[in-house]
Amino acid sequence: MTNKNQVEKYYFDNPEIWEELNTGRFNREPIFLEKIFKKYGKVKNVLDVGCGTGSHLNKLSELGFTGVGIDLNKNMIKFAKEKYPHLKFEVKDMRKLNYSNQFDAILCLCTTFCYNTSNEDVVAALKSFHKALKKGGLLIIETFNPIAFLEKKKFVRTIEETDNYKKFGLKSVNEHWIDETQQQMIERRTVYRLKDNKKLKSDLTKFRLFFPQEMKYFLETNGFKFQDFYGDYDIKYKKLDKFRLITISKK
Ligand SMILES: C[S@@+](CC[C@H](N)C(=O)[O-])C[C@H]1O[C@@H](n2cnc3c(N)ncnc32)[C@H](O)[C@@H]1O
Structure with missing residues (x-):
């Protein structure tokens, strides 16, 4: 659920x-x-x-x-x-x-x-x-x-979104992995404050593939x-x- x-x-x-x-x-x-x-x-x-x-x-x-x-x-x-x-x-x-x-x-x-x-x-x-x-x-x-992930062999494990978030004084680090048993991609998105690199929040999302x-x-x-x-x-x-x-x- x-x-x-x-x-x-x-x-x-x-x-x-x-x-x-x-x-x-x-x-x-x-x-x-x-x-x-x-x-x-x-x-x-x-x-x-x-x-x-x-x-x-x-x-x-x-x-x-x-x-x-x-x-x-x-x-x-x-x-x-x-x-x-x-x-x-x-x-x-x-x-x-x-x-x-x-x-x-x-x-x-x-x-x-x-x-x-x-x-x-x-x-x-x-x-x-x-x-x-x-x-x-x-x-x-x-x-x-999921076909595009397989065909292009381009599953990206970590993406650092600095440019997009900069104007909010933030950066977002997004990590991805696969739970094969549930056919899900799991994403951990961690948001940091740029001025002191303080971690503000880390969210886990499960995406059905x-x-x-x-x-x-x-x-x-x-x-x-x-x-x-x-x-x-x-x-x-x-x-x-x-x-x-x-x-x-x-x-
Ligand atoms: C990836 S965002 C997309 C938002 C918007 N459709 C867009 O294109 O920008 C997913 C949205 O789905 C909502 N959501 C997730 N599970 C839901 C559910 N069971 N019922 C209704 N909304 C849900 C989230 O709160 C979030 O706002």
Whole structure:
């Protein structure tokens, strides 16, 4: 089960840092999403699951869509509500949504779905997405793509993020390893204050690794019709050789 530690992390508990470091994605990804909405369905009303700071939803509302954002981290939802008071955000767990036949599309972006580390969590989340979608509604899930780790032999054990965090007077050291028995990538992110190198927080995150065919199987055995895989936020990019996998399916 996703425990509290899966969402209470330095970088989620400080949404202004997350917002600043991800601005490029928030502007770029909704353009791709708009094309996907047009290609696979008739979308107006969107649920953003694990919406974080709410910026995807804000950009989508500028493009004419309506929607709701949910996230299990209270700080993220507080930030989203304050920054975008015209939009609706709620603290909710993706495995226990109480929406019924309400949305034309559900988004679960930026590896949020990988926080479902066990098969039981995966099925619980897919069941609650299925219930929340209208018939014919679209489900768009972005996960890590383990094939790219294998093919490129480029699993990076330690990444030091100094440039990104410098303007906050911080640095982040991110270590990664694999738990083969659970098919999970574990990340330890340690945040240091630059001026005295004081360790501020160390957070452990467990990400479930889904191979593409496994993702398709989970979707199809939980009532979804698989549509397509994408390897990037580019409607023409169908090669699955990058570190992210975007899966499109329909209710
Ligand atoms: C990697 S961030 C992505 C945030 C945002 N979608 C983005 O693209 O910037 C993952 C988010 O999922 C949230 N989250 C993790 N587990 C969750 C759960 N069970 N239900 C709802 N939100 C969850 C975290 O609090 C965090 O804000």
